[in-house]
Amino acid sequence: MFVLCLQWVVGPAAWAVGDEAWFDAVKQKATPAQLYTFLYAMPKGGDLHDHLTGAGRSEWWWAAALAQETHGYTYYTKVRINNCAPFDVNEYGRAPYLLLFRNLQESHYKQLSACEQGEFKRLQDLTPAEKTGWLNSIRLNKPYEGRDEFFGAHWQRLNDITRNPYIISDILLDNMRAFGREGLIYLEMMNGSMGFLKPDGSPIPPDDVVALYRKILASPEAKATGVTVRFQTSVLRFAPTAEQQLRAEYAFVDKHRDLYVGINFVGREDNGKGYPLRFLSTLRDLRRQYPAINLAIHAGEEDQPDHHVRDSLLLGAKRIGHGVNLIEDPQTMLLMRDNHFMVEINLISNLLLEYVPDFAHHPFPEYLRIGIPVALSTDDRGMWDSNLTDEFYVAVTNFNLSWHEIVTLGRNSIQYAFVDAATKQKLLKEYDQRIARFESEFKRKGWAAFKDVHPVNYSFACKHFKLCFPPKDPAAPTDSPQTNLPAALPHDFAVTN
Incomplete structure (x- = not known):
């Protein structure tokens, strides 16, 4: 036991020589449910790549939207097509007409024609079947759904629901509670403060939104989660006004540096209008005006070679989101080895959005084991209906992670x-x-250390791992504690000190 303590006193570098036999035994002997429970209970550090509006589970959005009448908001959703729009409607625009379960707040609903109003119902008036359709409409739950469904329908359906700061605050708290139960202590979420609307449709000043976030994060409910939160703000990289957005977000982050710690470029990389070097001159100009602001840029989220990771580093990025095709750019890989640039790895996202055909083809273990700093993250966990434990479970079962590698991933998620x-x-x-x-604790007690651990997981784990932890009470909320661990957890993993 003295050796264990000494390793942590002198720092993580010395830990690499520690005994790994106990964790090898876990991987070899644990049942899938036991391994999942182990990883659920395990401290995980943080999540550095997390879109807050993509991190809300469907059930959370539903509950938050229905609770908004106290703030004067009522929401309507599209449940039928009455062919009200002209036949030359552009179905590939920002708001396609032929899209069920698109959500509007009442002020926008009242602007519709009588024909279009007939296509919508209040959320609280949906039938059980319509509610199920609504819930499923904002998560990838069908085998044929993938990248186009995600980028072209999910966000467009949420629509006005994401423009209510009270709802976003509820989703933030939901995430803090769920992540806290998983053992996280830090969240760095992409979450802006611009574009929010009052019930009458008028804009809410960004500073008022920031004040609401500060109030929520200072609340007893948030403090009780044990999770520290900071935000990044985002620029939609392919928008015609992206340079203007970047200038506005730079000024905003500079004003609120204690809460907002960076800027991210988001949006599909296969839309060529958002190529990284488009922003080089704008960023150089901004760096003449402001003290340094951190950049974490989506790059390499592609299934064909390009130099977006390299170009994002030239922009000043310190972290790369995804980096799937970095493996096709050996010179940039050499640059990033043993350096201070990190890749935010999103295993489940890359599978469901079809950037890798299966987990076995993901470049994550190559980056990890040649010395490119990496950490696991969840990206849009609500739309995958997953959690961070799922990411670790995928990594351990597909890539045989050592305990040292697991601890390194956790430390990286805070160090970077x-x-x-x-x-x-x-x-x-x-x-x-x-x-x-x-x-x-595990070495002393074996599986008895987890007698009070009740994993909470969702449909992704149930479908892909065949690990379902149903609520103890079928009527209980989805995030209530779970209790279906194996009846007899073996104690042959106990290690004598």
Whole structure:
């Protein structure tokens, strides 16, 4: 036991020589349910690549939207097509007409023609079948759904629901609670403060939205989760006004640096109008005006070779989101080895959006094992109906992660965060203490250490891992504690100190 303590006193580098036999035994002997429980209970550090509007589970959006009448909002959703639009309607625009379950707040619903109003119903008036359709409409739950469904329908359906700061605050709290139960201590979420609307459709000043976020994060409910939160703001890379957006977001982040710690470029990379070097001159101009602002840029989220990762580093990015096709750019891989640039790995996202044909083809283990810093993250977990435990389960079962590699992933998820230095050191210390305590407890008690651990998972794990943890009470909320661990958890994993 002295050796274990010494390793954590002298730092993570010394930990690499530690005994891994106990974790090898876990991987060899644990049932899938036991391994999942182990990973669920395990401290995980943070999640650095997480779109807040993509992180809301369908059930969370539903509950939050129905609760908004207290703030004066009522929502309608499209449940039928009355062929009200002209026949030359552009179905490939931002708001396609032939899209069921598109959501409008009442002020926008009242602007529709009588014919179009007949296509919509209030959320609270939906039949059970319509509610099921609504819930399924904003998650990838069919084998034939993929990249086009995600980029071309999910966000367009949510629509006005994402422009209510009270709903976004509810989704933030839902995520903090769920991630806290999974053992996370830090979230760095992509979440803006512009474009929000009052019930009458008039704009809400961004500073008012920031004040609401601060109030939520200071609340007892948020504090009780044990999760520290910071935000990035985003620029839609292929928008005609993307340069203007970037200038506005730069000024905004500079004004709120304690809460907003970076800027991200988002949107499909296969839309060529958003190529990274489009923004080089704008960023150089902004860096003449403002102290440094962190950049974490989506790059390499493609299934064909390009130089977007390299070009994003030239823009000043410190973290690369996805980096799937980095494997096709050996010179940039050499640049990133043992360097201070990190790749945010999203295994489930890359599978469901068809950037890899299966997990076995994902380049993650190559990056990890040649020295490119990486960390696991969830991207749009609500739309996958998954969690961070699922990401670790995929990584362990497909790539045989060592315990040292798992701990490195957890540390990276804090070490490469954009949070201020003092908070980062506090979080690193907390993570190191928690992961050491977790290991020590498991070595002493074996599976008895998890007698009070009740994993919470969702449809992704149920479908892909055949691991379903139904609520103890069928009528209980989806996120209630689960209790279907194997009746007899073996104790042959206990390690004598």
